[in-house]
Amino acid sequence: MALRLYGLKSLTRNVQLIGCRMMSNDLGGGAGKGGGTGGSIREAGGTFGKIEAAREEEFIRRLNAQQLKALKDHLDQEVDHHEKIIKEHQAAIQRHKKKISEIEGKTDTD
Secondary structure, eight states: OHHHHHHHHHHHHHHHHHHHHHTOOSTTSSTTTTSSOOOHHHHHOHHHHHHHHHHHHHHHHHHHHHHHHHHHHHHHHHHHHHHHHHHHHHHHHHHHHHHHHHHHHHHHHO
């Protein structure tokens, strides 16, 4: 029974320490910030943890910017391609209308 109580006391003490550590709202302020432990530097918190969190955030922003630029470039290429095809189709429509009018003109005079 005494061992159970001792285990319960150490568990509650650890939970209290973890709860206190997790109360920080700063990224890099300790374990659990930014979706996981993040390694020993971020777990320790402090200035190094905050610097590492800032670097990770900067990396994510740059990656998002690169992905958005790549998506925009791809969509611009798609638009150009479709505009080119529209022009080709419009030219084909004009050719077919001209042939139709020529055929109708020949049959009317016959």
